[in-house]
Amino acid sequence: MSATALVIGYGSPIRGDDAIGPLVADRLQQLALPDWVRVEARHILTAELAADMARMARVIFLDAGVDLPPGELRCQPLQPDTSALSSMAHFHDPRELLAWCQGLYGRVPEAWLITAGGAEFDYGHFRLSDTAAAAVQPMMQAVLEQLGLHTPPAESALIGS
Amino acid sequence: MSRTITIEPVTRIEGHARISLQLADTGEVEDARFHLTQFRGFEKFCEGRPYREMPALTARTCGICPVSHLLASNKACDDLLAVSIPPTAEKLRRVMNLAQLVQSHALSFFHLSSPDLLLGWDADPQSRNVFGVMQQYPDLARDGIRLRQIGQTIIEILGGKKIHPTWVVPGGVSEPLSEEKHKAIQTMLPEGLEIAKRTYASFKTLLPKFKDEASHFGNLPTLFLSLVSETGQLEHTTGLLRVKDAQGRIIEDKVPPRDYKRLIGEAVEDFSYMKFPYYKPMGYPRGIYRVGPLARLNNADSCGTPYADVALAEFRTLQEDAGPVASSFHYHYARLVEIIHAIERMQRILKEPDILDTRVRAHARGNREEGIGVSEAPRGTLMHHYKIDEHGLIKWVDLIIATGHNNLAMNRSIKQVADAYVDGNQLKEGMLNRVEAVIRCYDPCLSCASHAFGQMPLVIELKDASGEVIDRLCRD
Numbered sequence: 335m336s337a338t339a340l341v342i343g344y345g346s347p348i349r350g351d352d353a354i355g356p357l358v359a360d361r362l363q364q365l366a367l368p369d370w371v372r373v374e375a376r377h378i379l380t381a382e383l384a385a386d387m388a389r390m391a392r393v394i395f396l397d398a399g400v401d402l403p404p405g406e407l408r409c410q411p412l413q414p415d416t417s418a419l420s421s422m423a424h425f426h427d428p429r430e431l432l433a434w435c436q437g438l439y440g441r442v443p444e445a446w447l448i449t450a451g452g453a454e455f456d457y458g459h460f461r462l463s464d465t466a467a468a469a470v471q472p473m474m475q476a477v478l479e480q481l482g483l484h485t486p487p488a489e490s491a492l493i494g495s
Numbered sequence: 496m497s498r499t500i501t502i503e504p505v506t507r508i509e510g511h512a513r514i515s516l517q518l519a520d521t522g523e524v525e526d527a528r529f530h531l532t533q534f535r536g537f538e539k540f541c542e543g544r545p546y547r548e549m550p551a552l553t554a555r556t557c558g559i560c561p562v563s564h565l566l567a568s569n570k571a572c573d574d575l576l577a578v579s580i581p582p583t584a585e586k587l588r589r590v591m592n593l594a595q596l597v598q599s600h601a602l603s604f605f606h607l608s609s610p611d612l613l614l615g616w617d618a619d620p621q622s623r624n625v626f627g628v629m630q631q632y633p634d635l636a637r638d639g640i641r642l643r644q645i646g647q648t649i650i651e652i653l654g655g656k657k658i659h660p661t662w663v664v665p666g667g668v669s670e671p672l673s674e675e676k677h678k679a680i681q682t683m684l685p686e687g688l689e690i691a692k693r694t695y696a697s698f699k700t701l702l703p704k705f706k707d708e709a710s711h712f713g714n715l716p717t718l719f720l721s722l723v724s725e726t727g728q729l730e731h732t733t734g735l736l737r738v739k740d741a742q743g744r745i746i747e748d749k750v751p752p753r754d755y756k757r758l759i760g761e762a763v764e765d766f767s768y769m770k771f772p773y774y775k776p777m778g779y780p781r782g783i784y785r786v787g788p789l790a791r792l793n794n795a796d797s798c799g800t801p802y803a804d805v806a807l808a809e810f811r812t813l814q815e816d817a818g819p820v821a822s823s824f825h826y827h828y829a830r831l832v833e834i835i836h837a838i839e840r841m842q843r844i845l846k847e848p849d850i851l852d853t854r855v856r857a858h859a860r861g862n863r864e865e866g867i868g869v870s871e872a873p874r875g876t877l878m879h880h881y882k883i884d885e886h887g888l889i890k891w892v893d894l895i896i897a898t899g900h901n902n903l904a905m906n907r908s909i910k911q912v913a914d915a916y917v918d919g920n921q922l923k924e925g926m927l928n929r930v931e932a933v934i935r936c937y938d939p940c941l942s943c944a945s946h947a948f949g950q951m952p953l954v955i956e957l958k959d960a961s962g963e964v965i966d967r968l969c970r971d
Contacts, residue, residue, distance in 0.1 A: 347555060348552070348555045380647075381602060381606055381639070381640055381643055382643040382644040384640060385637075385640050416626045433626065434625075434629070437630070437633070437636075438629055438633060438636055438640065
């Protein structure tokens with residue numbers, strides 16, 4: 335069965351709380367999620383993701399933010415935005431990638447951004463701060479709810495457990 | 496009365512930089528500088544880590560070329576182990592490196608530089624971006640994405656994930672190639688080759704439009720440094736160092752990567768966090784050299800694959816007189832030749848009889864206190880040099896990355912473009928975009944060079960000697 339929902343957690347794993355997106359994606363990959371859900375952990379958002387996104391019904395981005403109190407979550411819908419161009423272009427804003435979907439493939443998935451407030455973003459930090467770490471489980475829960483998977487898989491459903 | 500024009504940040508490159516142009520009374524450009532304005536200090540914070548962590552750690556330097564750091568770092572670790580890796584492992588590493596080159600070159604050409612090449616340097620900056628390209632050339636934009644997908648998917652198939660795979664390990668690779676993965680990679684390559692060939696053919700038709708830019712975009716007499724194979728062919732993964740001069744004479748050849756310190760010195764300047772490597776026998780700053788696709792094609796006797804060798808022969812005709820292709824504008828051309836070569840080479844390697852061999856890793860503990868790994872990243876020669884203590888902990892690190900090697904050449908190139916296009920009395924978007932565009936020819940990765948991420952709006956100011964702003968351009 336082809337996936338119809340894509341979850342992309344992105345951020346740098348060596349910049350402290352910036353890693354929460356990929357860490358949550360890693361944790362989600364350990365759950366026995368339905369076949370229609372695909373989960374990716376990425377360092378940055380790159381151009382070719384647009385082709386994958388355009389095939390999906392729904393895309394959920396997971397990121398860390400500095401504009402929220404540490405540990406707090408925010409869930410917001412995203413629309414394509416051509417003005418969200420990254421000035422550096424080796425990585426992309428999710429709204430920019432949605433605009434790529436629209437421009438190149440003629441369709442845009444329903445898209446959401448779930449952000450967790452972070453406290454520490456210094457280079458060379460390999461762990462989440464305590465406050466950001468406390469947001470991991472709620473962020474996973476928010477993704478499952480967004481996907482309509484209201485009952486989180488039991489611990490026994492963890493792959494390998 | 497001297498004046499300074501500042502362009503900040505430089506756009507459509509990876510990282511954070513500023514360009515300043517110092518003007519004389521006459522409006523002519525006296526000096527040009529490319530400033531790297533942020534610092535991350537990977538070399539320092541790696542100290543004290545176990546050497547086996549270095550491949551995974553240094554791969555985090557960059558989200559675009561993690562495979563390149565992974566490879567150079569593992570080669571430095573192979574050197575610390577004092578082992579020869581199994582031949583099949585070397586081939587598999589090579590495939591991953593070539594896939595990395597394809598995806599990175601595709602990004603540079605299709606998504607960073609194509610707005611200038613297809614829409615023109617004087618086009619409205621509001622539409623001179625990848626969305627403008629999508630509107631006018633959607634097939635080309637989709638080709639670019641597909642080529643990146645192919646490169647990234649091969650990396651994912653081999654390494655288990657697209658970004659920061661851990662499959663390359665000290666001593667080889669962690670798992671052999673399965674028949675299923677082998678078939679999956681082979682299936683994608685013909686489509687990739689067709690895209691590469693048609694893009695190359697299309698780009699050649701554009702070239703006559705850019706004669707003026709080609710003659711001013713870093714058209715410099717410099718040395719060229721790269722790896723070549725033992726027989727002098729284009730090489731990205733193993734090989735020996737070669738240096739050619741501006742006349743095309745080989746002045747260093749078959750230099751083992753372990754001896755790189757004999758060739759390269761590193762200078763610093765107070766206006767940039769990026770190092771200024773130079774060819775040591777000629778001193779600083781006379782020992783200016785270039786690395787990357789242009790240098791690799793200039794240095795190689797041949798590519799060693801059919802279509803790429805035809806393209807290489809055509810590439811050599813870009814230079815009217817004898818000698819290497821001198822203009823940095825032709826980095827774009829060289830990237831397309833290298834994409835063709837990379838796909839052909841992967842096809843060839845995957846047909847070799849031992850590619851599914853299960854002996855892919857040499858096991859050993861640290862047997863040397865010093866290790867050096869050199870490979871060709873998409874942007875040029877990448878050098879990792881480590882020293883460890885008796886417990887295997889890192890004592891000292893030196894990373895010389897492609898963008899650093901090109902630093903002197905980038906500064907000279909900006910000066911040349913500014914001389915030709917910048918009128919110090921009035922700022923025009925098109926002329927300043929050309930100053931940025933010459934930097935984009937090198938496809939610099941400042942995350943690798945300094946390890947800085949960030950973004951801000953572009954502000955260009957022209958100031959007189961008293962500091963008063965006499966002209967200003969803004970990009971929100």
